[in-house]
Amino acid sequence: KxxxxxxxxxxxxxxxxxxxxxxxxxxxxxxxxxxxxxxxxxxxxxxxxxxxxxxxxxxxxxGLDELINTVNTQRNLLAALVPQAANYQEAQADVAQLSMAIKKTQVTLEQAETQVAATTSHLNKLQQTQIRQQIAHLAAKLEPDSPCPVCGSTSHPHPALVVDEPLVSEAALKQADQERQKAAARKTMVETQLANLETQLKTAKAKTAQARQAFTEHWQEQAKLIAGVADKTGILQQLTALKTLAATNEHQLTE
The missing domain is CATH 1.20.5 (Single alpha-helices involved in coiled-coils or other helix-helix interfaces)
Incomplete structure (x- = not known):
């Protein structure tokens, strides 16, 4: 047991x-x-x-850093293009305005030249009429075998005839000469204005050329940057794919 x-x-x-x-x-x-x-x-x-x-x-x-730098540079260039474009447009507007002013002044100058020609012609006609009237007045006083007060000849085969027309006074000649001088002075003034406008236009055209060159140079730089960014056409898709993959991995690690 x-x-x-x-x-x-x-x-x-x-x-x-x-x-x-x-x-x-x-x-x-x-x-x-x-x-x-x-x-x-x-x-x-x-x-x-x-x-x-x-x-x-x-x-x-x-190359995200490079892309960011490129975008920042592009933004700065665009900001610089705005005032340059404004300067270019302003210069072009000045050229257009001056060109129009020159055309108007040229028309005014033509009118002034016409006025000078008209007043000069009027003065010449008055002077010729006065001379003709003075000759006729002297001819009326000629006597046979008496010496001519102008040439001294005692023979007067063809004396000037008196024409029935208003006498030209010295006052009329003076007024006509004043009108001619006034027209000539206006013509000179318009010529000076035209010369000044042409000088301003030359300066404005030079300014326009400079503004255009500056704008073109910056625009070409901008175009190069745009082309550089265009070379990275798939960058957003790649970033999206990487972001999705990272989220998936993070989820797996959490599990």
Missing amino acids: KQLNSLQAVQQQLTAIAEQNKQVIKQAAIVNEAELALTHAQQQLTDAQTVKTQQQTSLDNL
């Missing part, structure tokens, strides 16, 4: 040991599973870091 009790005790111990072994095996399986999960998580982290490095490399290859 004593031996039977001993055997039962041993059996109970063996049963307890077997149960402990089961628990140990179960715990070992849990630990092994945890180690596998940790290894998998570490691999995911390594993969995510690799992808992040690739993303950074891709971003660097895109």
Whole structure:
């Protein structure tokens, strides 16, 4: 009976040991599973870091800093183009205004020249009429065999005839000469105005050429920058793809 009790005790111990072994095996399986999960998580982290490095490399290859600098330079050039374009337009407006003023002044000068010609012709006619009247007056006083007060000849085969017309007075001659002088002075004044306008037009054209050159140079620089940006036509698509990939990786790491 004593031996039977001993055997039962041993059996109970063996049963307890077997149960402990089961628990140990179960715990070992849990630990092994945890180690596998940790290894998998570490691999995911390594993969995510690799992808992040690739993303950074891709971003660097895109030349974002260069693109930002280009855009800033482009913005500055556009800002500079605004006043230059305004200067160019203002210079062109000055040229157009001066050209129109010159045309009007040329018309005025033609009118002044016509007036000078008319007043000069009128004065000449009055002077010729006065001379003719004076000659006729002298001819009326000629007597046969009497010397001519002009040429001294005593023969008068063809004396001048008196014409029935108003006498030209010295006052009329003086007034006609004053009108001629006034017209000539106006012509001189208009000529001076025209010369000044032509000088201003020459200066305005030079200013327009300079403004146009400055505007063209800046516009050409702007065109080069636009072409440089156009070479990066896929940059927004690439950035969007990288952003999506980064969000996916972040979600995976969170899980």
